[in-house]
Amino acid sequence: MGSDLCRLNGILNRTDIENMEENIVQIDFSDEAYEERYKLVSERVAEFPGGLTGAAGEYFSAVKHIAELCYAERNAKTHSRAVNEALYAELGEEGYKDSFLNTEYAVKRFGSIGTLLSVWYAEFRGIIPFTFENRIKDVTVILETVMQLYCAFEEKGTAEPDEAFFDEINKIIYSYIYDYTDEFVEAYIARETEPGYSFAKDIVMNADLSDLGDDSYLYSYGEYITDEERLTAKLMNKLSESDIERMARAYTRGYIKGFAMTGKDVSKKSVVSCYLPIGLERFMRCAVKQFEEAGLKCVINRNPVHLINKKNTANIKPGFYGACNPECDYDHKEDMALFWGDKLKAKKLEALKAAYEAHADMLKEASGHACVEIFGRKGREPRVKTENAAYSEHQKKVTREYAFKAHEIAEAYMPDEEISFTIIAWPTPSIAGDISEHKSDEGFERRYEEIFREIIDINTLPEEKWQQIQQKLIDALDTADHVEIKGTPGNETDLRVSLHKLADPDKQTNFENCLSDVNIPAGEVFTSPLLKGTDGKLHAGYVYIGGYLFKDLKISFENGRVSDYSCANYEDIEQGRELIRKVIFKDREKLPMGEFAIGTNTVAYAAAEKFGIADKMPVLIAEKTGPHFAVGDTCYSYEEDIETFNPDGKQIVARENECSALRKTDPEQAYFAVHTDITLPYSELGLIRAVNAENSTDIIRNGRFVLPGTEELNEALDKNEE
Secondary structure, three states: OHHHHOOHHHHOOHHHHHHHHHOOOOOOOOOHHHHHHHHHHHHHHOOOOOOOOHHHHHHHHHHHHHHHHHHHHHOOOOOOHHHHHHHOHHHOHHHHHOOOOOHHHHHHHHHHHHHHHHHHHHHHOOHHHHHHOOOHHHHHHHHHHHHHHHHHHHHHOOOOOOHHHHHHHHHHHHHHHHHOHHHHHHHHHHHHHOOOOOHHHHHHHHOOOOOOOOOOHHHHOOOOOOHHHHHHHHHHHHOOHHHHHHHHHHHHHHHHHHHHHOOOOHHHOOEEEEOEEOOOHHHHHHHHHHHHHOOOEEEOOEOOOOOOOOOOOOOOOOOEEOOOOHHHHHHOOOHHHHOOOHHHHHHHHHHHHHHHHHOHHHHOOEEEEEEEEEEOOOOEOOOOOOOOOOOOHHHHHHHHHHHHHHHHHHHHHOOHHHOEEEEEEEEOHHHHOOHHHHOOOHHHHHHHHHHHHHHHHHHOOOHHHHHHHHHHHHHHHOOOOEEEEEEOOOOOOEEEEEOOOOOOOOOEEOOEEEOOOOEOOOOEEEEOOEEEEEEEEEEEEEEEEOOEEEEEEEEEEEOOEEEEEEOOOOOOHHHHHHHHHHHOOOOOOOOEEEEEEEEOOHHHHHHHHHHOOHHHOOHHHHOOOOEEEEEEOOOOOOOOOOOOEOOOOOEEOOOOOOOHHHHHOOHHHHOOOOEEEEEOOHHHEEEEEEEOOOOEEEEEEOOEEOOOOOHHHHHHHHHHHO
């Protein structure tokens, strides 16, 4: 049987595949030319595991199981919960333990080659979403690569894997990635910009959103659906039309306001890319209608599936997506490390340039991204596994080079001065507690609804009121040459943040009056500080960053750059430092302080304390609940020269620091592709003081606003303590 399977090598070798593809002028998302190949390879996969036994037999049996489910599902008239649970069983907490997705398990079964096979297994499972979209070409080339791997194992027989065999397997997978980079990258760019791509949008706009049965619209996406998505959709159905309209209006109005505040003309654009956490369809349906009323067609792409396109994101994913397994996400965070290097970087940049050129006309119409973040799941403390793929120092350098060049390419087709964005966040059911214990509890659902309604209020605060109060803060801060920040007893924060000198204080300001536009909700004033003279230690007892809960996070700065750091997440100090490097610093060292801000959204802070969810609040909201500091790029990366004004008419001039000032002479040293916010909550805040050579002005003392004209911000804090 095995030798019969390997006849496929003579039918579908790499040369034949490439010759077939030369006749394909452009990507066809449902290419009939692949139907015969798909049928043939599916028949062969159905004969797995053949003569393979042991770990290899188990591995290819798992592949067969998923492939057969997908084959049957492609012809199904409806999609069901039962099939979804079968397809995604390996992402469940129990299923993951003995899944080849788990690098630890894969290495246990295969030895050192296990990591490579786990990485491929994660890529192979892309056939699930591709099947639901009928992207038969993508499914076919994945299955054909599976066949090549199978044949390699059959030829190896029962002999122990050696270095030569590892190289053979690695070469097969690398060839798949390299050879199809052009198609995979172009297909992703096309779906991100072309309104004609309507798979998810059709579901959002046409499905019966009130039907949440076992064959509801939720299972049509081909994404992992859990109680999180089901209960979110249930709550969306319960909210009134006015609630939904208010949610959507904050999102769409904030997006359009982002253009106005930077002097950009949104009327020149016709397309907006929307992000959709599954379950929020009723909100998104209303938002699509509002965008269309404003002249913007919505594109809802799928979160990247192919490894070559994947982005290391946490709660903000670029497209539509279902549930995840946090451990799996962390295990496969750096899968590309097994293949990444100068050659693949050059190939991907070439593919990106070609994709942008192919869709240049549509890219001119693209206005940017309207992002939706979700939050509520318990802060993760991932286990650091030696079995996971990890970038070398050279690969990190290559990644930085790629990010810079990729932005250059994008800038040529979508100039930063013509596009904008917005971000809004909504809670998932887990915000109310452990969903596995309470999902059938009516009290649990009531608590979720109560928290959700509170977040609606927070995301739609009256801007006029916040604008006036925040202007008082800015007026005081603009008299200072630096700001002092100190923690309460037990908190070691002691920082001096240096500010730009204003040439004309009557017409210029250092701080932006941030309302509900690109960064929802309202509630902060922020600046890009000078690095020289910015020194000291930042200490947060707990802070939620990138989906991870950090305990006793400490970061020290010297002349504005990170000089030391630690956290108490692990007994092993170095493990904690590694977590900081990966999640906060994105594998960069000595990052500068790119932002200093004072959050004024005491309503959000009070809500977090009231419901006991401070550790689950996303940075988007948490940064408004106290002073916060960003490491990495400034708030104005790549837009330093765009004139921006506050509502009072003053120009915001603190738009660069000593690093970003290099953008014209040494651009690769100017940017870091990192901007991570770290918030110090009011409860740990002892003092914020604006200081100049003649005097000083206290802004906050002991967690309360004391600057005249800002005392109203304390009402939510005081009420919460009654």
